[in-house]
Amino acid sequence: MPRDLAAGPRQLPGLEPETAFYWTSGADGVLRIQCCEACGHWQHPPFPRCAKCASEDVAPRPVSGKGRIASYTVNHEKWLPGLEVPFVFAAVELAEQAELYVFTNILAPVESVTRGMAVEVRFERHEDVWLPMFVPESAAP
Amino acid sequence: MTAKPESLVCISGAAQSEVGRPSRRTALQLTADACLAALSDAGLAPEDIDGIATYPGKSPLGGGIAPVSPSEVQAVLGIENPRWVLASGEGFSHMAPIFNAINAIACGMARHVIVFRSVAQASARMASRESTLMSGGQTTRVEGNNAWTVPFNALSPINTFALYAQAYFDKYGATSKQLGAIAVNNRANAAHNPNAIYRKPLSLDDYLAARVISSPLRLFDCDSHIDGSTAIVLSHADAAKDLARPPIRIEAVGMAISGLWVGKFEGDFTRLDADRAGEMLWSRTDLRPRDVDCAQIYDGFSIHVWLWLEALGLVPRGEACRFTEGGARIALDGELPLNTGGGQLSAGRFHGYGHIHEATVQLWGRGGGRQVKDARTCLVSNGGYGYGAMLLRRD
Numbered sequence: 001m002p003r004d005l006a007a008g009p010r011q012l013p014g015l016e017p018e019t020a021f022y023w024t025s026g027a028d029g030v031l032r033i034q035c036c037e038a039c040g041h042w043q044h045p046p047f048p049r050c051a052k053c054a055s056e057d058v059a060p061r062p063v064s065g066k067g068r069i070a071s072y073t074v075n076h077e078k079w080l081p082g083l084e085v086p087f088v089f090a091a092v093e094l095a096e097q098a099e100l101y102v103f104t105n106i107l108a109p110v111e112s113v114t115r116g117m118a119v120e121v122r123f124e125r126h127e128d129v130w131l132p133m134f135v136p137e138s139a140a141p
Numbered sequence: 142m143t144a145k146p147e148s149l150v151c152i153s154g155a156a157q158s159e160v161g162r163p164s165r166r167t168a169l170q171l172t173a174d175a176c177l178a179a180l181s182d183a184g185l186a187p188e189d190i191d192g193i194a195t196y197p198g199k200s201p202l203g204g205g206i207a208p209v210s211p212s213e214v215q216a217v218l219g220i221e222n223p224r225w226v227l228a229s230g231e232g233f234s235h236m237a238p239i240f241n242a243i244n245a246i247a248c249g250m251a252r253h254v255i256v257f258r259s260v261a262q263a264s265a266r267m268a269s270r271e272s273t274l275m276s277g278g279q280t281t282r283v284e285g286n287n288a289w290t291v292p293f294n295a296l297s298p299i300n301t302f303a304l305y306a307q308a309y310f311d312k313y314g315a316t317s318k319q320l321g322a323i324a325v326n327n328r329a330n331a332a333h334n335p336n337a338i339y340r341k342p343l344s345l346d347d348y349l350a351a352r353v354i355s356s357p358l359r360l361f362d363c364d365s366h367i368d369g370s371t372a373i374v375l376s377h378a379d380a381a382k383d384l385a386r387p388p389i390r391i392e393a394v395g396m397a398i399s400g401l402w403v404g405k406f407e408g409d410f411t412r413l414d415a416d417r418a419g420e421m422l423w424s425r426t427d428l429r430p431r432d433v434d435c436a437q438i439y440d441g442f443s444i445h446v447w448l449w450l451e452a453l454g455l456v457p458r459g460e461a462c463r464f465t466e467g468g469a470r471i472a473l474d475g476e477l478p479l480n481t482g483g484g485q486l487s488a489g490r491f492h493g494y495g496h497i498h499e500a501t502v503q504l505w506g507r508g509g510g511r512q513v514k515d516a517r518t519c520l521v522s523n524g525g526y527g528y529g530a531m532l533l534r535r536d
Contacts, residue, residue, distance in 0.1 A: 013292050014282035045289060045404045071410040073303035074356040079274055079296040089295045089355075091304055091406065101406045105293045115311050131292055 009080050012129045018046050021060040026123030026130025032060035033094065033102075042097045065121035066137065067094040070101060074110045086110045092119055092134050107135050145425055146247035151381050151388030152533065153253070154183025154374035155501040160336050160489050163263035164368035168208035171370040172259045173217045179372035184385025185253055187218045190374075191225065192245055192254030194238035196493075198228025204273040205265030205368070214257060225251040235493030236529025240394055242375045252380060256373045258494040262366035273366060289404035299363060299442060301401070302525060303355040306444040308410035310357055315447075315462035317357055321348035322468040323443040323479075324361040324486050330473065331483025333510035338367055338489035362443040364485035371494035373501070389504050392518070392532040395422030402526045411459075413445075415452035415528040422530050423454060428518065430454045433532070435478040435503055435513045437496035437521040440485050449522045453530060478513045493523035497531070504535045 013023050022044075025032040034046035038055035042063075049056050072090035088106040090113070093099065106113050107122065119134040156178030158164075158171040166174070180186060199210035211226045225245045229237040235258065242254040265272045274296045275287050283291040295301065309315055325345050331337035343361060351360035381388035399414035400407060407414075423429070430453070438449045447461035455477060456464045465471055471479035482488050482499035489495065500519040502508050508516075522530040 010294060011276050011283045011291050013288040014284040016284055016288075019288065043405075071304040071308040073300055073307055073358075074353070075294065075300055075303075076352065076356070077297070077299075077354045079294070080271060083294060087294065089290075089293055089300045089304075091410065099407055099409075103290050103293055103295065103404075115308065129292075 009082050010126065012126055015128065018048070022046065023129045023131070025060070026125070026132060029123065030062045031065045031121045031132055033063050033096070033100070034058050035061035042094070042100050044100060044102055063094055063096050067092040067119055067134070069106065069113065069115055069117045069119060071115055072106060072113050074113070088113050090134070102132065104132060104134050107133050112136070145393070146243050147391040147394050147425075149247040149378050150243045150375055150391055151378050152373060152391070152501055153376040153381065153384045153386065153388060154179040154181070154185065155498050156182055156372055157336055157491070157495070157498050158370040160338050160491075161263060161368040162338055162365065162489070163267050166368070168205070168259050168261040168368065168370070169213055169217060171368060172209045172214060172257055172372075175259075175370040175372040176214060176218055176255055176257055179255065179374050182386065183253075183374040183376065185374065187220050189253050190218070190220050190255050191223060192242060192251030193220065193223045194227040194229075194242045194254055194256045196228070196235050196238045196258055197230025200230065203265065203277050205261035205263070205366075206273075208261040209257070209259040209370075214255070225254065234396060234398060234527030234529050235523035236394075236396065236531065237527075239373065239375065239497070239531070240396055240529065243391065243394070246375060246377050252377050254375045256375060257370060258492055259370035260366075260490060260492055261368050262490065263368045266366055286402060286404050297355070298525065299355045299358055302442045302444055303358045305410050305413075305448065306357050306442075309444065309447060309462070312409070312411050313459040313462055317349060317359070318345060319462040319466040320357070320362065320443050320447070321345050321359075322465045322471070323440065323446050324348050326465070326468045326471050327440065327480045327484040327486045330481050330511050331487035333508070334482045334488055337483040337487050338365055339483070339487045358442060358444065361486065364441050364490045367489035367491070369489060369491055371491050371498050373494070373497055386505060387535060389501055390534050390536065392428060392534050393422045393425035395419055395425070395530040397421070397528045399526065399528070413448045413452060413525075413528065415449055415522070415524070415530075418522070418528040418530045419453040422532060426532060428532060432518055433477065433520045434516040434518045435481055437480055437482070437484070437499045437519060439493060439496060439522050439524055440480060441490070441525045443486065445525055446479070452528075453520060453522060455520070473511060473513060481508065481511050481513060493529075496521050496523060500533050504533060
């Protein structure tokens with residue numbers, strides 16, 4: 001079981017009207033991303049309209065929670081007292097669409113992380129927020 | 142075709158305040174220092190100024206990122222009749238006030254505009270080291286665009302741009318030695334800049350021995366917080382004959398904003414939307430990249446230089462790493478002298494305006510030990526999240 005390599009102080013996101021669904025989606029273990037009901041385009045961050053077809057018919061829709069690491073960095077700097085380093089910050093390209101990126105931490109030994117690595121979501125609950133973290137796909141239960 | 146607005150406008154004066162880490166002078170004092178020196182440089186007095194512009198304007202954001210407003214500058218300089226005023230932070234396009242001032246002058250709204258950029262980030266960090274983080278050191282929940290990254294402890298822009306560096310390294314086989322050549326080059330140039338914050342020599346071994354901040358970026362890939370101010374005076378080209386200095390012509394401008402500032406990323410992390418600024422710039426001039434005598438390329442982090450060099454077409458895609466390797470081609474006597482005043486890595490984070498100021502230093506022949514021989518054109522670029530570029534030249 002990989003430990004949370006980004007433990008320590010963590011500033012949680014506010015639950016804003018447009019974004020709350022993303023931060024609470026993990027309550028039932030499923031990641032959701034905004035999708036256009038008119039043309040099927042996924043977009044993140046969520047916006048009031050589809051950037052492809054301008055439809056206002058956009059809504060959160062479940063995704064597989066699987067993706068690959070598009071790029072990553074190992075942060076070594078202790079920006080705040082108590083911040084545990086090193087940890088991996090990454091952009092994960094979700095399987096549903098090319099260039100559909102979410103930012104996250106990769107919960108795995110830092111030296112094992114590579115670009116292109118297959119990963120899947122693992123939620124980490126803090127208060128009323130379920131942070132979508134990612135783990136190597138093979139490490140998932 | 143209608144005349145390009147930038148062809149109707151020139152840079153008539155430029156100056157910088159002292160640089161401090163921190164400075165004993167307040168941000169407004171430093172701003173007044175820079176503005177008065179720039180006016181004197183142009184041969185103008187405060188009463189000649191009818192426009193004031195800045196980036197980003199005074200902001201409640203902490204961290205010393207935006208400490209001075211145009212209204213304060215009007216008051217402290219005694220500018221009686223500013224008819225045109227602008228403060229622009231959108232997209233973090235540092236050059237936005239310059240582009241807007243060009244338009245204001247070209248359409249007759251103003252004749253002489255002072256553009257300033259002031260920072261007090263060194264003082265802010267003395268008071269609170271956390272104040273300059275993306276979260277601003279706040280303990281409340283993070284909202285807005287930073288909410289996409291701060292909860293994952295990406296607390297500095299370096300974490301975002303390290304993603305670009307890693308992707309670039311992997312795609313093009315680039316190395317830390319190739320990237321480190323930028324920091325080494327900038328430091329060598331800063332040795333000749335009395336107003337640079339870091340002037341002691343830096344070797345490639347020093348660079349490689351320094352700690353990793355956010356892989357693959359190291360300590361000397363980062364610029365440094367400072368206190369300081371830069372002021373640039375823009376004037377209508379037909380006023381140039383009455384001014385103290387030969388005009389610096391604005392040959393072409395290019396600009397772009399990107400989704401980065403709203404958390405929307407596109408591409409494969411090896412290029413920026415600065416590409417569109419480069420395309421726009423070259424569409425507005427008959428000059429070509431080979432005509433550029435020196436370049437002041439934004440270096441908030443060293444990786445920006447590679448991405449901008451390619452965005453501006455100064456080197457082919459994927460070749461910037463080999464172009465900077467060893468440093469010979471970007472040195473003062475190389476084929477493209479780069480960041481001749483030290484850039485932000487060594488001269489300090491004047492936040493884009495150090496680059497613009499250094500372009501004027503080169504084109505007015507004020508470079509002393511860092512002067513590029515016969516520099517007649519200089520390409521200057523600003524920005525990591527929003528993008529601006531200008532091709533400047535002297536007659």
